[in-house]
Amino acid sequence: MSSTSRAGRPKASSRETLAEAACELFLERGYDATSVADITQRAGVSRSSFFNYFSSKSDVLWSGLDERITTAVDDLAAVPHDRDGTEVRHILSALVADFAPDSLALAMTNSSAMGLDDELEQDAALRQARLAAALADLARRSGVVSLTADIAAATWAAAVLAAVRAWAESGAGRGSVGDRFAEAVRAIARLPWSPSAI
Amino acid sequence: MSSTSRAGRPKASSRETLAEAACELFLERGYDATSVADITQRAGVSRSSFFNYFSSKSDVLWSGLDERITTAVDDLAAVPHDRDGTEVRHILSALVADFAPDSLALAMTNSSAMGLDDELEQDAALRQARLAAALADLARRSGVVSLTADIAAATWAAAVLAAVRAWAESGAGRGSVGDRFAEAVRAIARLPWSPSAI
DNA sequence: ATCGATAAATGGATTGCGTCTAAGAATACT
DNA sequence: AGTATTCTTAGACGCAATCCATTTATCGAT
Numbered sequence: 001m002s003s004t005s006r007a008g009r010p011k012a013s014s015r016e017t018l019a020e021a022a023c024e025l026f027l028e029r030g031y032d033a034t035s036v037a038d039i040t041q042r043a044g045v046s047r048s049s050f051f052n053y054f055s056s057k058s059d060v061l062w063s064g065l066d067e068r069i070t071t072a073v074d075d076l077a078a079v080p081h082d083r084d085g086t087e088v089r090h091i092l093s094a095l096v097a098d099f100a101p102d103s104l105a106l107a108m109t110n111s112s113a114m115g116l117d118d119e120l121e122q123d124a125a126l127r128q129a130r131l132a133a134a135l136a137d138l139a140r141r142s143g144v145v146s147l148t149a150d151i152a153a154a155t156w157a158a159a160v161l162a163a164v165r166a167w168a169e170s171g172a173g174r175g176s177v178g179d180r181f182a183e184a185v186r187a188i189a190r191l192p193w194s195p196s197a198i
Numbered sequence: 199m200s201s202t203s204r205a206g207r208p209k210a211s212s213r214e215t216l217a218e219a220a221c222e223l224f225l226e227r228g229y230d231a232t233s234v235a236d237i238t239q240r241a242g243v244s245r246s247s248f249f250n251y252f253s254s255k256s257d258v259l260w261s262g263l264d265e266r267i268t269t270a271v272d273d274l275a276a277v278p279h280d281r282d283g284t285e286v287r288h289i290l291s292a293l294v295a296d297f298a299p300d301s302l303a304l305a306m307t308n309s310s311a312m313g314l315d316d317e318l319e320q321d322a323a324l325r326q327a328r329l330a331a332a333l334a335d336l337a338r339r340s341g342v343v344s345l346t347a348d349i350a351a352a353t354w355a356a357a358v359l360a361a362v363r364a365w366a367e368s369g370a371g372r373g374s375v376g377d378r379f380a381e382a383v384r385a386i387a388r389l390p391w392s393p394s395a396i
Numbered sequence: 397a398t399c400g401a402t403a404a405a406t407g408g409a410t411t412g413c414g415t416c417t418a419a420g421a422a423t424a425c426t
Numbered sequence: 427a428g429t430a431t432t433c434t435t436a437g438a439c440g441c442a443a444t445c446c447a448t449t450t451a452t453c454g455a456t
Contacts, residue, residue, distance in 0.1 A: 008432025009422040035412060046435045051414070085391030125327030126320055128352070133319060139391070146367075147378065148385040150360035151353060154326070155389065158352030166345045180345065187346040191353065193283030193337070206403025207451040233441065244406050249443070 013045045015053045015063075019103050022060045026107065030115035058123050064101040065164065069127055071095075073134040081142040088135065089185065092160055099177045101164070108168035124161050132157035155191075159184035211243045213251045213261075217301050220258045224305065228313035256321050262299040263362065267325055269293075271332040279340040286333065287383065290358055294375045299362070306366035322359050330355035353389075357382035 021043040025034040036057055040047045054060050072095040079087045111117050132153040139149035163180035219241040223232040234255055238245045252258050270293040277285045309315050330351040337347035361378035 006432095007424045007430070009434070011433065012422090013434090036414090037412085048435055048437090049433085052433075055414090057413075082391075088391060121327055121331060122324055125323045128327070129319055129323030132356075142390075144390055145385075147360050147364045147382055148390065150363065151356045151382060151385055152389050152391050154356030154360075155349060155353045156391065158330075158349045158356075162345050162348035162352075165348065169344075184345055184349060187343075187349055191350050192340075192342055192346065193280075193286055193350050193354065204403095205401070205453040207405070207453095209404065210451090211405090234443085235441085246406055246408090247404085250404075253443090255442070 013043060013049060013053075018043045018045070018050060018053055019060050022057075023103055023106055026114045026116070027110060030113075031119055032115055058119065061103050061107045061120075062123055062127065064104060065099070065127060068095050068099060069131050072131065076134040076138050079138055079141075082138055083142050088138065088156060092156060093178065093181065095160060096163055096177045096181045099164070101168075104164070105168045108165065109171075124165070128154075128157045128161045131160060155188060159188060211241060211247060211251075216241045216243070216248060216251055217258050220255075221301055221304055224312045224314070225308060228311075229317055230313055256317065259301050259305045259318075260321055260325065262302060263297070263325060266293050266297060267329050270329065274332040274336050277336055277339075280336055281340050286336065286354060290354060291376065291379065293358060294361055294379045297362070297375045299366075302362070303366045306363065307369075322363070326352075326355045326359045329358060353386060357386060 018039060022034070022039045025038055025042060029038075036050050037047050039057075039060075040050045054063060059066070072091050075091045075094075076088070079091075082088055107114060107116055108120060111120050132150075135153035135156055136146075136149045139152055140146060144152065160181065163177055163184045166183075167175065167177045167180045216237060220232070220237045223236055223240060227236075234248050235245050237255075237258075238248050252261060257264070270289050273289045273292075274286070277289075280286055305312060305314055306318060309318050330348075333351035333354055334344075334347045337350055338344055342350065358379065361375055361382045364381075365373065365375045365378045
């Protein structure tokens, strides 16, 4: 809590230094063509240090969202049951509130230039799944049958990631991720392709 | 088309030989503790040959579904537009029709024994995302706004994978994947947690 | 039978991610 | 000074996946 950390060697390189170096290289050479060694070399630190700051190469882009998903997952796990979905909406709204992912937005808008199209799609799928798993658990706790819980959970998790995607692709300037998520929630209410429309 | 392949050295080891060896080892030691070299050693072929049959280690479990998803993706791409979702339901029904994934079902039912819980969740997410991408494209072609298209697509893709999961976890004996998918489609019509329920 | 053409199997090298460990370096507290 | 704490770093490791050159097996045609 105090400004000076109590003891120990101070950090020589910040997360942001590494993230900047990584994004530069992703733009220059593309994601696949950039190795972790390249990133640390440009940042002026050893390769080992990279994994003190990020758990993987893709984590450079996703750590911001990952943290928020982690707290959301924890919050969802703490809810005993949620019959009408009120808790879910609140927790997911908190997830996206004031969310402005620097590196991720850059990557999403320049995905084709970075050769990231596939990579981003897959990484997003993993985050979506992690969130969906927590949502499905809560749904089952709330009495929803397993099959239905999986589907409803996937829908809400997709709303979160679609909101981030839409926000990034619309220049990341207009509106917030939260606004996009509100749109997404409204969209769920009137989903097309519903079998009930037959 | 003819029974005898025209020329060239005949295949010495079948896909199934490798798949069986892999599943055995997954059950014995777990997924992570089983290397590709272990699999090929038990199957009696060289490590290089493994990648002539499977594109990755996890592909051993998922190749069956992957093939079906590939054709579904192609079919979806060939549809110019689908305003009421009729085509979507047909293509997805075809995807799951008479689907009985041997290795995958075994892995899903024994996921905890194989130390596969995380692995399967992630692999499933990737398949779900691939299908969802094709569905979202079609939705956009059909005039659905991008944000909504992503969400609706995720819902349907989730229905497919949830059906497979539900089928595998119910002993893989009772009913078919197709039956489960029909259930899933009915579930979509009356999704809980809908904001319209406010 | 012999000879190519084709297709598969193989050995081996390579790259890169992610993990781990032991050693070293910088700081604060006493 | 000494000590505990915290970070950095070098280096090695295992493994997945790719790549290439070589070998082996079968075909069809001469």
